[in-house]
Amino acid sequence: MSTEVIMPRLGESLVEGTVTKWLRHPDDHIEEFEPLVEINTDKVDTEVPSPATGTVLKLYVAEGETVRAGTLLAVIGEPGEEVPDAPPADREEGATQVAPPKTADQGTPKAGRDGLGFISPVVSRIAAEHNVDLSQVSGTGSGGRITKKDVLAYIEGGRSAAPWEEPGSGELFRPTEEFFGDKPGTVPEPTGLADTVLPLDAVRTQIAEHMVRSRRTSAHVTTLMEADLGRVLAHRKEHKQSFAREGANLTLTAYFVAAAVEALKEVPIVNSSWSEAGIVLHKAANVGVAVSLGEAGLIVPVVKNAEQLSLQAIAKAINDLAERARSHKLVPDEVQGGTFTITNHGVTGSLLATPIIHQPQCAILGIGALQKRAVVIEGLSPSGEPEDSLAIRPMVYLTLTFDHRIIDGGIGDHFLGIVVQRLQSWA
Amino acid sequence: MPDYDVVVIGAGPGGYVCAIRAAQLGLKTAIVDREWLGGVCLNVGCIPSKALLKNAELAHVLRERGEYFGFSVEGLKLDYGRAVERSREVADRLVKGVGFLMKKNNIEVHMGAAILRSPNSIAVTNSEGEGVELGAKNIVVATGASAASIPGLEIDGQRVLTYREAILQTQAPKSVLIVGSGAVGLEFATIWNGYGVEVTIVEMLPRIAPLEDEDVSKELAKEFRRRGIKIMVGTKVDNIEVLKTKVKATVVGDSGKEILEAEQALVATGFRPNTAGFGLEDLGVQLAESGMVEIDERMGTNVPGIWAIGDVTGKLQLAHVAMAMGIVCAENIAGVETIELNYEMMPRATYSSPQVASFGMTEAQAEQRGYEIRVGRFPFQASGKSLGMGETAGWIKLISDARYGEILGAHLIGPEVTELLPELTLAQGMELTFTEIARNVHAHPTLSEAIMEAAHDAEGQAIHI
Numbered sequence: 064m065s066t067e068v069i070m071p072r073l074g075e076s077l078v079e080g081t082v083t084k085w086l087r088h089p090d091d092h093i094e095e096f097e098p099l100v101e102i103n104t105d106k107v108d109t110e111v112p113s114p115a116t117g118t119v120l121k122l123y124v125a126e127g128e129t130v131r132a133g134t135l136l137a138v139i140g141e142p143g144e145e146v147p148d149a150p151p152a153d154r155e156e157g158a159t160q161v162a163p164p165k166t167a168d169q170g171t172p173k174a175g176r177d178g179l180g181f182i183s184p185v186v187s188r189i190a191a192e193h194n195v196d197l198s199q200v201s202g203t204g205s206g207g208r209i210t211k212k213d214v215l216a217y218i219e220g221g222r223s224a225a226p227w228e229e230p231g232s233g234e235l236f237r238p239t240e241e242f243f244g245d246k247p248g249t250v251p252e253p254t255g256l257a258d259t260v261l262p263l264d265a266v267r268t269q270i271a272e273h274m275v276r277s278r279r280t281s282a283h284v285t286t287l288m289e290a291d292l293g294r295v296l297a298h299r300k301e302h303k304q305s306f307a308r309e310g311a312n313l314t315l316t317a318y319f320v321a322a323a324v325e326a327l328k329e330v331p332i333v334n335s336s337w338s339e340a341g342i343v344l345h346k347a348a349n350v351g352v353a354v355s356l357g358e359a360g361l362i363v364p365v366v367k368n369a370e371q372l373s374l375q376a377i378a379k380a381i382n383d384l385a386e387r388a389r390s391h392k393l394v395p396d397e398v399q400g401g402t403f404t405i406t407n408h409g410v411t412g413s414l415l416a417t418p419i420i421h422q423p424q425c426a427i428l429g430i431g432a433l434q435k436r437a438v439v440i441e442g443l444s445p446s447g448e449p450e451d452s453l454a455i456r457p458m459v460y461l462t463l464t465f466d467h468r469i470i471d472g473g474i475g476d477h478f479l480g481i482v483v484q485r486l487q488s489w490a
Numbered sequence: 491m492p493d494y495d496v497v498v499i500g501a502g503p504g505g506y507v508c509a510i511r512a513a514q515l516g517l518k519t520a521i522v523d524r525e526w527l528g529g530v531c532l533n534v535g536c537i538p539s540k541a542l543l544k545n546a547e548l549a550h551v552l553r554e555r556g557e558y559f560g561f562s563v564e565g566l567k568l569d570y571g572r573a574v575e576r577s578r579e580v581a582d583r584l585v586k587g588v589g590f591l592m593k594k595n596n597i598e599v600h601m602g603a604a605i606l607r608s609p610n611s612i613a614v615t616n617s618e619g620e621g622v623e624l625g626a627k628n629i630v631v632a633t634g635a636s637a638a639s640i641p642g643l644e645i646d647g648q649r650v651l652t653y654r655e656a657i658l659q660t661q662a663p664k665s666v667l668i669v670g671s672g673a674v675g676l677e678f679a680t681i682w683n684g685y686g687v688e689v690t691i692v693e694m695l696p697r698i699a700p701l702e703d704e705d706v707s708k709e710l711a712k713e714f715r716r717r718g719i720k721i722m723v724g725t726k727v728d729n730i731e732v733l734k735t736k737v738k739a740t741v742v743g744d745s746g747k748e749i750l751e752a753e754q755a756l757v758a759t760g761f762r763p764n765t766a767g768f769g770l771e772d773l774g775v776q777l778a779e780s781g782m783v784e785i786d787e788r789m790g791t792n793v794p795g796i797w798a799i800g801d802v803t804g805k806l807q808l809a810h811v812a813m814a815m816g817i818v819c820a821e822n823i824a825g826v827e828t829i830e831l832n833y834e835m836m837p838r839a840t841y842s843s844p845q846v847a848s849f850g851m852t853e854a855q856a857e858q859r860g861y862e863i864r865v866g867r868f869p870f871q872a873s874g875k876s877l878g879m880g881e882t883a884g885w886i887k888l889i890s891d892a893r894y895g896e897i898l899g900a901h902l903i904g905p906e907v908t909e910l911l912p913e914l915t916l917a918q919g920m921e922l923t924f925t926e927i928a929r930n931v932h933a934h935p936t937l938s939e940a941i942m943e944a945a946h947d948a949e950g951q952a953i954h955i
């Protein structure tokens with residue numbers, strides 16, 4: 064008896080998705096629960112498992128096609144069995160959007176990326192196909208070389224400890240809210256023979272739409288302060304091991320989230336969104352944390368109800384979300400419902416940036432690169448005279464980009480001041 | 491009782507290499523052998539056979555190819571006795587070399603049969619019947635394997651031989667029946683055929699070189715037949731009767747029973763591990779059903795402190811594999827960094843004419859495992875070097891995974907192809923693909939260019955075909 068594979072509903076508000084890659088093809092054997100197809104939605108990339116063991120008899124949707132939940136995707140059964148050949152009934156007309164499937168055949172990706180040592184061509188192709196950030200993979204080959212076995216193990220199982228701080232990309236974040244309005248028009252013609260056109264995939268298109276829309280919607284203002292992370296670093300050094308025993312990889316991001324949450328408690332209006340009816344103050348502090356997916360863009364999983372979490376719980380939540388974000392295992396609800404966002408653009412070396420607000424939130428906290436800098440410490444001499452000194456301190460620039468429609472400069476500064484103060488007095 | 495960190499039993503390529511590595515790592519090491527340093531390989535295996543094969547190649551050219559190359563020899567005399575003598579000189583010289591290496595590395599050599607008394611002590615009895623006891627924190631079993639016969643075949647060493655008698659006898663027979671077509675059978679077929687012996691190979695399986703890729707078997711059979719070697723596949727030898735001046739074998743094939751006669755018969759049907767009679771079982775060392783000593787990836791047996799390497803483990807009965815196992819074993823004993831061997835990707839070599847070399851999966855195996863494969867080929871017919879050499883039989887076949895480009899295996903048949911594997915196995919180990927091999931400039935003209943061409947072919951565009 065054959066089994067139909069139906070496009071699942073991937074989340075509360077998710078009614079359609081794009082088939083990016085068929086992992087099995089007609090006549091291939093597949094076991095129950097083995098991944099059959101990769102689906103991309105505006106929220107997440109996910110794999111749909113086979114509902115049965117058998118032979119793939121027919122695929123109904125081509126790679127690159129976008130279909131609604133409930134659409135017939137494929138039929139699994141015994142070889143030679145009759146299959147329905149009617150096209151899926153409820154595919155939405157006009158919703159078809161062509162996103163080029165990622166394939167491994169677009170040339171061999173460059174090997175030997177910074178700091179990773181020799182990356183073999185085979186490893187590089189596997190990483191490209193599965194969107195693996197190789198800096199997250201530990202190598203067991205000679206001299207610590209990342210072998211095929213290592214990447215495959217990483218893809219298979221726990222994409223091991225993903226130190227959240229490490230990689231990043233220039234983009235600030237990827238939209239996590241609803242799918243916005245119109246699709247872009249036509250692909251521009253190349254202007255010369257040497258030009259190439261990179262097709263717009265779903266992620267790129269959505270990032271573009273969201274950014275432009277946010278710019279148009281909010282009155283962006285950015286305020287800048289700096290913080291001395293000496294105490295945070297000391298605290299982290301002291302607790303990293305004990306946290307690790309509890310299963311939490313204590314990252315700096317956890318401190319930023321914790322500090323921001325305290326500031327949100329003190330200045331609740333920053334934890335808000337603009338609506339036609341008025342400014343909505345959110346009770347829960349749901350803090351989105353941008354996670355780089357390398358070339359596949361960025362995603363912003365949300366630490367829900369962060370106001371109720373300890374530093375350790377925050378660290379754990381971030382570890383978990385970041386890990387699953389990189390393995391494309393987030394469920395759509397985990398990237399929705401944010402009320403405030405943090406972007407750690409410093410991981411790629413940026414000292415200072417003015418991020419774009421994640422609609423419909425009020426503000427976004429940008430964290431620059433941690434840098435040892437010479438700072439002037441104001442103090443007193445033993446005799447009580449003012450006496451300044453120079454010190455080398457671990458400094459970081461923090462920006463708050465806020466919607467001037469909702470709050471004014473003073474409130475933004477007050478909020479950011481609390482974040483700084485909290486970080487500098489960490490104990 | 492002298493006490494050692496490591497005592498190695500058996501001084502074949504596995505054992506003596508293990509001993510050297512152990513000594514290099516600062517372990518107090520001794521080695522025991524009941525017969526000779528160098529084991530089968532140096533004394534009666536790899537090395538003397540390669541010397542004989544060189545002689546056979548020259549003999550073949552002198553006898554058969556004068557017209558092609560443009561020479562003639564009147565009253566050509568081929569002295570097979572001298573060929574064997576030369577092979578002994580080569581073997582002896584290397585065996586002396588092993589003795590020198592033992593000295594150089596301060597490894598104590600005890601000649602005599604070893605018996606394991608406990609996991610920590612060994613009794614060695616020399617040929618005079620004198621005994622010594624050796625204490626050992628670790629014992630490495632490297633006792634090798636012996637020729638295995640099949641029921642019905644009585645080996646007498648005169649008419650019915652194993653490789654041992656065959657390689658040492660100073661006269662070639664006029665006609666010979668070779669039972670089995672693995673590396674040993676194929677190499678002796680080549681040696682004797684070179685000297686004009688009438689050779690018949692009887693193989694029970696449906697093709698010669700049955701463990702190689704099917705295309706290789708076909709190509710080799712074609713070449714052997716062209717050289718006048720008779721091949722009977724799918725044929726079983728029921729029994730061999732020894733008469734005064736010849737043997738009479740009853741064989742059963744598709745066409746029924748048949749009687750074959752020859753001056754001698756060589757039984758080359760495989761090896762059985764040397765595990766009996768020296769106390770292994772008494773210490774509870776686990777043997778597989780096939781009788782091989784079971785080991786883990788560290789070369790450890792189930793008994794702590796007892797290790798095993800080489801032919802006795804039956805992994806791949808090849809000298810270079812035994813040596814690699816020896817190194818890994820010593821490193822594990824010393825607790826230093828080491829590697830895990832991937833037996834599937836070990837090079838395999840048969841020195842017949844044409845030679846056969848391979849590693850990894852055959853085309854059929856790769857397909858069975860569900861790989862979508864890409865195959866690159868290049869015939870030696872199109873190689874300038876091989877044309878110049880006048881040896882154009884054979885080809886190269888490379889196999890990779892179409893998805894990620896991983897090299898899965900290679901199958902080579904042709905002149906000197908056993909020399910061509912290292913580039914491929916290194917590439918495989920480092921997870922390079924055929925793209926890199928194709929782009930690696932090879933000197934022209936060389937046989938190795940054929941690899942580059944086959945790699946180009948796998949990538950879709952060979953230049954020279």
Ligand SMILES: Cc1cc2nc3c(=O)[nH]c(=O)nc-3n(C[C@H](O)[C@H](O)[C@H](O)COP(=O)(O)OP(=O)(O)OC[C@H]3O[C@@H](n4cnc5c(N)ncnc54)[C@H](O)[C@@H]3O)c2cc1C
Pocket residue numbers: 499500501502503504505522523524525526527528529530531532534535536537539602603604605632633634635653657674764768799800801802806807808809810811812839841
């Ligand atoms: C004709 C022929 C040609 C071959 N050609 C090749 C080739 O070209 N390439 C290749 O890779 N391989 C070749 N081989 C295979 C190769 O010889 C073996 O794989 C290799 O010798 C195995 O090494 P080893 O150390 O495991 O054992 P061995 O070389 O068999 O050595 C074992 C040693 O242990 C000793 N021993 C056994 N029991 C005891 C005991 N109780 N006490 C003391 N000593 C003991 C024996 O005397 C022997 O010296 C060939 C084999 C043959 C027969």
